[in-house]
Amino acid sequence: MLGNESESFDAALSRFLDGEPEPGDGPALVAAIDQDHVLGAQVRRLLWLDALLRQTAEPDSDAFADAVGTRLDAESDSDRFTATLSERLQTISAPDRPSHRRRWIPWAVASAICLAFAIALGVATIRPGASNPEPSPRAESVPPPTPTVSNPVVAIIVNEVDARFATGAAPDGNRFTSGEYQLQSGVVHIQFVSGADVVVRSPARFGILDPMHVTLAEGALRAIVPGSAQGFTVQTAGMRFVDLGTEFGVAISGRESHLHVFEGHVDLETLDGRRLSSITAGQSVRVNDGKVVGTDLSNLERFPLPNTIGLEKWNTWRQSFQKDPTLVCYYPFLPETGNPSVLKDHAGHAPGGARLDGRIEGARWVTGRWPGKSALLFDRDGDHVRVSVPGEYRRLSLAAWVYLDRRDYELNAIFDSDGWQQGAVHWQLKRCGDCSLGVLGKLQRRVSGKRVSLNQWVHLVAVADLDRLSTQVFVNGEPAEELRFAAFPGMLTPGDCRIGDWLRHPEPTSIPRRGIRGRIDEFAIWSRTLARDEIRKLFVAGRPTSPSGD
Amino acid sequence: MRDFLPQRDRVWFTSQVRQHQSCLRASIRGFGVQAEAVDDIAQDALVLAWEKLAEFEPDGDFGRWVIQIARRLVANERRKDTRRSRLLAGEVTDLLLRLSSETDGPTVRAERNEEVAVLRACLEELPAHGREMIRLRYFEDLVPGAIAGRLGRSSDTVRQFLLRLRRALLECVEGRLGAKLG
Numbered sequence: 085m086l087g088n089e090s091e092s093f094d095a096a097l098s099r100f101l102d103g104e105p106e107p108g109d110g111p112a113l114v115a116a117i118d119q120d121h122v123l124g125a126q127v128r129r130l131l132w133l134d135a136l137l138r139q140t141a142e143p144d145s146d147a148f149a150d151a152v153g154t155r156l157d158a159e160s161d162s163d164r165f166t167a168t169l170s171e172r173l174q175t176i177s178a179p180d181r182p183s184h185r186r187r188w189i190p191w192a193v194a195s196a197i198c199l200a201f202a203i204a205l206g207v208a209t210i211r212p213g214a215s216n217p218e219p220s221p222r223a224e225s226v227p228p229p230t231p232t233v234s235n236p237v238v239a240i241i242v243n244e245v246d247a248r249f250a251t252g253a254a255p256d257g258n259r260f261t262s263g264e265y266q267l268q269s270g271v272v273h274i275q276f277v278s279g280a281d282v283v284v285r286s287p288a289r290f291g292i293l294d295p296m297h298v299t300l301a302e303g304a305l306r307a308i309v310p311g312s313a314q315g316f317t318v319q320t321a322g323m324r325f326v327d328l329g330t331e332f333g334v335a336i337s338g339r340e341s342h343l344h345v346f347e348g349h350v351d352l353e354t355l356d357g358r359r360l361s362s363i364t365a366g367q368s369v370r371v372n373d374g375k376v377v378g379t380d381l382s383n384l385e386r387f388p389l390p391n392t393i394g395l396e397k398w399n400t401w402r403q404s405f406q407k408d409p410t411l412v413c414y415y416p417f418l419p420e421t422g423n424p425s426v427l428k429d430h431a432g433h434a435p436g437g438a439r440l441d442g443r444i445e446g447a448r449w450v451t452g453r454w455p456g457k458s459a460l461l462f463d464r465d466g467d468h469v470r471v472s473v474p475g476e477y478r479r480l481s482l483a484a485w486v487y488l489d490r491r492d493y494e495l496n497a498i499f500d501s502d503g504w505q506q507g508a509v510h511w512q513l514k515r516c517g518d519c520s521l522g523v524l525g526k527l528q529r530r531v532s533g534k535r536v537s538l539n540q541w542v543h544l545v546a547v548a549d550l551d552r553l554s555t556q557v558f559v560n561g562e563p564a565e566e567l568r569f570a571a572f573p574g575m576l577t578p579g580d581c582r583i584g585d586w587l588r589h590p591e592p593t594s595i596p597r598r599g600i601r602g603r604i605d606e607f608a609i610w611s612r613t614l615a616r617d618e619i620r621k622l623f624v625a626g627r628p629t630s631p632s633g634d
Numbered sequence: 635m636r637d638f639l640p641q642r643d644r645v646w647f648t649s650q651v652r653q654h655q656s657c658l659r660a661s662i663r664g665f666g667v668q669a670e671a672v673d674d675i676a677q678d679a680l681v682l683a684w685e686k687l688a689e690f691e692p693d694g695d696f697g698r699w700v701i702q703i704a705r706r707l708v709a710n711e712r713r714k715d716t717r718r719s720r721l722l723a724g725e726v727t728d729l730l731l732r733l734s735s736e737t738d739g740p741t742v743r744a745e746r747n748e749e750v751a752v753l754r755a756c757l758e759e760l761p762a763h764g765r766e767m768i769r770l771r772y773f774e775d776l777v778p779g780a781i782a783g784r785l786g787r788s789s790d791t792v793r794q795f796l797l798r799l800r801r802a803l804l805e806c807v808e809g810r811l812g813a814k815l816g
Contacts, residue, residue, distance in 0.1 A: 131663045
């Protein structure tokens with residue numbers, strides 16, 4: 085190789101090793117290696133050395149192997165549940181039920197697939213250093229009954245908040261077999277293989293007989309039953325509430341059972357199968373000693389919804405989250421009583437313990453990710469929240485929950501510094517759905533990734549790191565757009581900013597309007613870079629609850 | 635559906651992971667995978683290995699087997715949508731995959747601890763400014779442009795210096811191990 089060829093090869097190789105190849109570097113390296121295979125071996129050995137140097141710099145040499153162990157545990161748990169569920173679906177029969185009540189079986193096959201998928205989705209997200217994003221409810225140390233072919237899994241917990249079961253009356257992790265259960269605290273959302281969803285609020289004692297039958301001795305539950313699980317039955321002392329494709333709540337109050345039908349209708353039967361009456365949507369009854377009395381139940385909120393869990397879980401989570409001292413500001417989007425134009429900063433970590441409260445201009449309070457959770461709607465030109473973020477930073481992370489209705493402009497601002505001076509921060513969406521965090525540096529490379537969808541709640545995180553000369557955006561915990569810079573002089577100085585819009589700039593070549601069209605219901609800024617596992621946990625902690633909380 | 639293997643297999647598997655993870659991750663990097671994606675692909679390869687454990691010959695070379703699995707994953711990566719490729723340059727990976735299949739690597743490698751110990755000793759032999767450069771690049775995880783900003787040099791100068799340091803370290807490590815890396 086001639087001297088200038090050698091220099092050119094070394095330049096391409098050095099960019100390649102440092103993860104910054106230019107478009108022509110790949111072909112140049114291949115051409116050189118094709119002429120001299122020794123060069124190819126050298127590239128491979130240098131990459132190998134680079135990997136060893138990275139491993140040498142790792143603070144915990146066992147971290148990778150531990151992460152593999154965690155992932156295998158989770159994969160194994162998912163596979164075991166899926167296998168058990170499949171066995172159940174192959175062996176289950178309902179000889180003692182009317183034929184129209186067996187129609188759930190084909191649906192259950194689909195349900196099994198969905199459940200397995202849901203679990204696999206949770207498992208697939210576990211990465212080095214991450215803990216299980218959906219912790220199982222706590223129970224005392226007595227081991228629960230282990231699912232077997234003769235005592236198969238009939239339901240699983242798909243979501244819970246602060247759930248604690250009594251000793252000896254707890255599920256096996258998140259799996260229920262036939263048996264008696266006692267929920268001492270919290271709320272759980274249980275999904276049956278029949279397709280029925282049941283949400284139980286503590287304190288509660290209930291039994292699971294099979295995928296179509298539960299008993300309730302204490303507490304309150306809500307059953308959401310698809311047509312394919314018609315016949316799903318909740319039994320209390322002396323009475324059966326038989327679903328006919330509907331949504332209903334059952335509660336025990338002393339010696340009485342209370343029923344409220346939210347949708348469809350429910351048959352009331354005695355334990356020997358005698359039908360007493362049929363209750364339709366909007367009606368409530370009290371049952372005592374076999375007597376059915378129409379009533380008007382006032383406290384329907386005691387029948388929890390799946391998304392009740394989501395909101396309660398998020399409320400619990402944010403109490404500890406907002407104590408993070410690296411938070412520059414945190415807006416959970418909770419309206420201030422008597423002062424609806426203030427967006428309160430709940431972190432209070434600015435210098436001197438100051439709060440960086442925002443000023444709402446035009447944007448209106450609407451419903452957020454869950455019923456009872458507020459968001460701000462930005463749907464007119466000029467709707468925005470003004471915030472001021474003082475200070476200089478080498479690293480910043482920003483996170484937001486956003487529901488986009490449309491992308492009206494070439495650039496649609498999530499969070500923009502008012503100006504475009506050195507150190508300004510501009511977090512924006514393009515019309516195509518690409519999302520990036522722009523800072524004024526010499527752009528070297530853009531790596532595209534996942535885009536932001538319309539008409540659904542999306543978790544967005546943007547990370548700027550001047551020491552790595554990059555900004556990166558994550559969509560629902562997954563990497564999306566990344567910008568790499570050749571150089572960045574100075575520091576990040578957000579200063580006066582707007583959430584949801586940009587101060588119109590006098591520069592004629594700029595895009596004058598950048599207002600977003602949609603809702604935002606949470607926003608935070610940290611003075612550090614968030615790790616990928618943290619970003620994933622933020623997404624899991626705040627995502628809307630399925631199935632009916634989406 | 636894979637059978638659930640007894641606990642003793644899991645213990646054995648975990649010991650194999652600890653023994654071979656360093657070599658596996660270095661091999662994946664050696665196929666031209668971006669540094670940030672190496673551990674993800676290594677995890678995927680090990681999960682696949684666990685699922686296919688029944689296919690592994692009892693007296694086989696686990697390290698070589700799992701590297702072959704990773705090799706196929708990297709080759710699949712090359713065929714995927716390149717909108718967000720985890721490879722540094724696809725054409726270079728093609729070549730590195732081909733070269734690796736021709737040489738097929740050593741069957742017995744030095745233990746990770748030995749390689750790392752040798753590498754640490756070689757780092758100590760670097761001049762102070764060389765050690766500082768390695769510290770900034772690998773221990774502080776700064777990219778060349780950021781190092782250049784700190785030291786008041788150009789990015790190209792920093793990259794060229796890093797390349798010279800890596801070559802010197804490679805020569806030192808291979809000389810002490812008595813074998814070539816990769």
